[in-house]
Amino acid sequence: MNSEKNRAGLLFSVRKVSKIFKTGGGGENRALEGVSLDIYQGECLLIAGSNGSGKTLLMKILAGLMAPSAGEVFFLGENLEKAAVKLRSGMGLVFQDADAQIVGETVAEDIAFGPRNLGLPGDEVRRRVETALGITGLTGKQDLSPRRLSGGEKRRLAVAGVMAMGCFAVIMDEPFANLDFPGVVQVLEIIRDLKRRGNTVIILTHELEKALAFADRMVILHRGMIRDTGKPAEVLARLRDEYGIRNPLHSYSAVEDCTWLG
Ligand SMILES: Nc1ncnc2c1ncn2[C@@H]1O[C@H](COP(=O)(O)OP(=O)(O)OP(=O)(O)O)[C@@H](O)[C@H]1O
Numbered sequence: 569m570n571s572e573k574n575r576a577g578l579l580f581s582v583r584k585v586s587k588i589f590k591t592g593g594g595g596e597n598r599a600l601e602g603v604s605l606d607i608y609q610g611e612c613l614l615i616a617g618s619n620g621s622g623k624t625l626l627m628k629i630l631a632g633l634m635a636p637s638a639g640e641v642f643f644l645g646e647n648l649e650k651a652a653v654k655l656r657s658g659m660g661l662v663f664q665d666a667d668a669q670i671v672g673e674t675v676a677e678d679i680a681f682g683p684r685n686l687g688l689p690g691d692e693v694r695r696r697v698e699t700a701l702g703i704t705g706l707t708g709k710q711d712l713s714p715r716r717l718s719g720g721e722k723r724r725l726a727v728a729g730v731m732a733m734g735c736f737a738v739i740m741d742e743p744f745a746n747l748d749f750p751g752v753v754q755v756l757e758i759i760r761d762l763k764r765r766g767n768t769v770i771i772l773t774h775e776l777e778k779a780l781a782f783a784d785r786m787v788i789l790h791r792g793m794i795r796d797t798g799k800p801a802e803v804l805a806r807l808r809d810e811y812g813i814r815n816p817l818h819s820y821s822a823v824e825d826c827t828w829l830g
């Protein structure tokens with residue numbers, strides 16, 4: 569009964585995925601290796617890893633933007649090729665570089681871009697833009713140039729675009745990068761609201777303390793391999809220094825606490 573329920577709730581199933589790049593001199597960089605992971609609908613999954621651990625590659629592979637060198641990814645039970653249309657409309661991406669994602673001259677046009685591309689009628693596009701502005705707290709800014717938004721607002725704009733597409737799942741790559749405290753709060757509010765609405769939220773970050781409160785589960789990615797998976801408190805209790813991730817449970821208020829210093 570339980571396994572039936574779990575299978576029904578499976579959003580992504582990643583099976584032994586590897587990504588290998590050729591390097592000069594005939595060598596290779598095994599950037600992802602044997603990654604197997606199930607992601608469930610409605611969960612908030614934190615994928616933590618230091619710089620270069622393979623987070624962005626994993627996001628690109630999940631989103632069908634990059635083919636793995638080996639292994640397979642299933643979205644709602646179908647391999648990514650078969651699921652391409654479902655994936656494009658159901659899965660939204662918020663990139664590490666918020667500026668690179670801006671496509672419209674105004675906030676409203678930027679949000680309208682996705683639903684318009686889906687071929688929706690004008691009335692429906694306008695309705696969706698209004699709703700997305702409201703959900704992301706950008707109402708009143710619809711006529712501004714997106715470039716004038718603050719860092720936190722730009723990330724909210726990316727989420728608004730995703731919501732207007734009707735996506736029920738979102739992957740956020742380093743959503744806290746370059747944000748000051750109010751910006752972080754804005755993004756956290758969005759994550760909280762997405763969760764409340766039952767959306768699946770996948771957060772890729774090395775700043776795990778910021779999103780920890782929302783995470784149902786967390787995964788440690790280290791040098792392209794999954795090194796741990798579980799409830800955040802359990803994984804944090806086992807966290808190793810070699811992963812290069814700051815453990816928010818530890819105190820670093822005195823020099824003696826900084827055990828990694830030589
Ligand atoms: N197109 C590419 N060609 C060769 N190597 C690549 C390519 N893209 C990524 N890599 C390598 O794959 C590894 C993982 O990269 P990735 O961008 O996924 O890291 P990340 O965890 O997102 O890091 P960051 O926290 O800095 O964003 C890195 O060692 C990187 O050099």
Ligand SMILES: [Mg+2]
Nearest residue numbers: 623624664741
């Ligand atoms: Mg990255």
